[in-house]
Amino acid sequence: MKQQILFTLTGVVLIAMASTARAEDKIVSETLLKELQTLTNAMIDEKIKDGTPLPPNATAEQMKAQAVAQLKPFIMVTADEEARFKKGEFDDAGNKKRMDELVKLFADLNVELPKAAVMFIEEHKSGKLSGARLELAVRLNQAKADKVKQQMEKK
Numbered sequence: 001m002k003q004q005i006l007f008t009l010t011g012v013v014l015i016a017m018a019s020t021a022r023a024e025d026k027i028v029s030e031t032l033l034k035e036l037q038t039l040t041n042a043m044i045d046e047k048i049k050d051g052t053p054l055p056p057n058a059t060a061e062q063m064k065a066q067a068v069a070q071l072k073p074f075i076m077v078t079a080d081e082e083a084r085f086k087k088g089e090f091d092d093a094g095n096k097k098r099m100d101e102l103v104k105l106f107a108d109l110n111v112e113l114p115k116a117a118v119m120f121i122e123e124h125k126s127g128k129l130s131g132a133r134l135e136l137a138v139r140l141n142q143a144k145a146d147k148v149k150q151q152m153e154k155k
Helices: 001-025 030-049 060-075 077-087 094-107 116-125 132-155
Strands: none
Touching: 030 077, 030 116, 030 132, 060 132, 077 094, 094 116, 094 132, 116 132
């Protein structure tokens, strides 16, 4: 019994170590970061234009930087992925399929979505979403889907 527990624990430790190593091998995608910055700049500029007040003592630039910082975990990639992205190589077919699945999930669950997610879905439905923007849309919408699923599990 002790030997079985030791092997099980060793396996867990090895899996944890492998997961940690994989996480450490990830970098912020410069390709997706540019797309993310464009998105956050446009969204915050639009809010300001619409008259939405900024938090006290906050500037538009600070808000943009904060939004990007909060979303950086979702644009972490391997060096190989970033090399492909820099060459303009994206899995548009796979990403379009994933967007279809996410759109269906959100509709089935009647999920209230942030403005950026709605915008991405509209672009996807009109066939205008591809490349880095589609990759970013999938990653951000997948993060929203994961959060919704996690909230549902708590209920």
